[in-house]
Amino acid sequence: MTKKQIDVFLALAELGSFSDAARHVGLSQPAFSLSIQRLEDAMRMKLFQRTSRTVFLTTEGLHFLPLARNLMQGWESTFAQMSNVAAIRNGRVAVAALPSLAAGMLPDVVTHFAEKHPLVQLEIRDVLHGNVIELVRSGQVDFGISVDPSTDLDIDFKPLLHDRMVAILRKDHPLAHQETVSWEVLSTEKLIVMTRATSVRSLTDRAFAKAQITPHITMEVDQLATISGLVQVGYGVSALPSLCLPVVARPDLTWRSIVNPEAERSLGLLTRRRHDLSLAANAFLDEIYQIVPNGVFSAFRDHIRFESDAQPAVQRSR
Amino acid sequence: MTKKQIDVFLALAELGSFSDAARHVGLSQPAFSLSIQRLEDAMRMKLFQRTSRTVFLTTEGLHFLPLARNLMQGWESTFAQMSNVAAIRNGRVAVAALPSLAAGMLPDVVTHFAEKHPLVQLEIRDVLHGNVIELVRSGQVDFGISVDPSTDLDIDFKPLLHDRMVAILRKDHPLAHQETVSWEVLSTEKLIVMTRATSVRSLTDRAFAKAQITPHITMEVDQLATISGLVQVGYGVSALPSLCLPVVARPDLTWRSIVNPEAERSLGLLTRRRHDLSLAANAFLDEIYQIVPNGVFSAFRDHIRFESDAQPAVQRSR
DNA sequence: CGATCTTACGGGATTCGTAAACATA
DNA sequence: TATGTTTACGAATCCCGTAAGATCG
DSSP states (O other): OOHHHHHHHHHHHHHOOHHHHHHHHTOOHHHHHHHHHHHHHHHTSOOEEEOSSOEEEOHHHHHHHHHHHHHHHHHHHHHHHHHHHHTTSSOEEEEEEOHHHHHHTHHHHHHHHHHHOTTSEEEEEEOOHHHHHHHHHHTSSSEEEEEOOTTOTTEEEEEEEEEEEEEEEETTSGGGGSSEEEHHHHTTSOEEEEOTTSHHHHHHHHHHHHTTOOOOEEEEESOHHHHHHHHHTTSOEEEEEGGGHHHHOOTTEEEEEEETTTOEEEEEEEEETTOOOOHHHHHHHHHHHHHTTTSGGGGGTTTEEEOSOOSOSSOOOO | OOHHHHHHHHHHHHHOOHHHHHHHHTOOHHHHHHHHHHHHHHHTSOOEEEOSSOEEEOHHHHHHHHHHHHHHHHHHHHHHHHHHHHTTSSOEEEEEEOHHHHHHTHHHHHHHHHHHOTTSEEEEEEOOHHHHHHHHHHTSSSEEEEEOOTTOTTEEEEEEEEEEEEEEEETTSGGGGSSEEEHHHHTTSOEEEEOTTSHHHHHHHHHHHHTTOOOOEEEEESOHHHHHHHHHTTSOEEEEEGGGHHHHOOTTEEEEEEETTTOEEEEEEEEETTOOOOHHHHHHHHHHHHHTTTSGGGGGTTTEEEOSOOSOSSOOOO
């Protein structure tokens, strides 16, 4: 009792002729006839009453007709649903990203993705690095975007772009006349930094520690927007990774690479080991690869280096 | 994308191991593996993520899981329903029969049938001969039980029993001392007959006409029960086909064959030409064949002859 | 007699099982 | 290295199409 037999049954029930129905399902008439016979044998009952001239359903066939229709309909509906899945008209993509990335990079990606796949649910978790890892590891998100969690063996990392620490300055600030700024010089300025919980702050701290310099911290804030506001009014300067630039950039502000040492880091995709991405997540990733070098970051090319490999991290076969 | 593949998919999804699942569906492990691959190819997407050690569903496979379950369930439920049809735990049998047969013969049949097939709906149309034919011809009933409609080419007739006209008398009536009664003698009695519309009455009329005798009709009634009541109080006698005996028999009444000429007729099954009976109708027919010679009519063996062939009229192959 | 379904039979595709190769924890 | 999946290949099965036969109107 196969699906094809149901097809054959319905064709005969609806067309009332072996020859016509056979043509309809693309079988020779004898093969069609055998198919009906096999179905009847499998059911152990006659479904059609036939003479050489007429064909019609028996009482039992009449019982079977609505059931067969249901089966075929269910079959078609699942096929349609899975087609939707394959065509990514359906489903859900969850991404965890550092807040700066979630604010700077993802809006463009989301816009383009939603245009192509309007029915796919999107979920962006803008959380700190540790949470990104946890969400990726537990499978609550399809992938993460953060810095390299090299210690973690359960998570694959694929670099996407590289940023560096830059000094955030008012355009009329003396340091703005230099091409680069050293950590040393920066430590003499009034420094506005993020609070300790953030990854940006730990980055800053590590950079100063590495340069063996103690900065002069004049203010700690929770939000990047606050930093740009404070710098703009001349309250001080800041040091931030360049990927924050889309968020903090204002007409009166400028930025310079910080050197000695130059503090570069890698941002990239975090995926569960041995877990391929879903089709929808992959499509989202494609969008990222297309947008990242050409989106908001393109204005900051001098300070952000993109991975040349613009292919999805995990290519799924078939 | 076949039913078997769904089976294979569900087994793997639920057991999480190719080997176990293969054993579960009765395939060798490589064959099982190929089956999964073919399904994935047909769907154009990976449904399982596998390493040599672990197997689990991809996001797409997770989408497919409930759909596959539904399909399989629908399939099983149709199979169960059709099993019910095959086992006659289900369905409907409609029979049209002359009122005298419906009252005399069918109750026993119905009782036995309902015992064996409690869930089958039964419908008895106790109508006159012309209506029996119409109901059979139009397919509104599965078959009819009536006299031979020899003129009708759309209807097959198969005799079931033969009855004859008998005189209905009080036991103390003079004619009750004879073994038989002639139409001639009967015409001198006060005769109670059915109204003109009934087949019993037309039978009576024809018998008298054939004997070229005019009866002395003292009363016309609509119901057989009324006749037995009137005969019992001595208001007159009656002439009825012997199959009415189960309905009219009372302790004080008796009956004698009417001869010169003896008026025998055939009662039997009326079926649509070239229309096999449903399994349920056939089962009902079996019951009739078992009951008729041993049921209520057995008390009237002298006046009712049964067809020796106690097989259903239409045997359905597979 | 003609249209239509059924039976018979040879060819081809699919699917199966055994054995070997491969991959991962 | 051991367990478990994939690949390779020969064999059996199933299903199809052509051709001949049977049946009903």
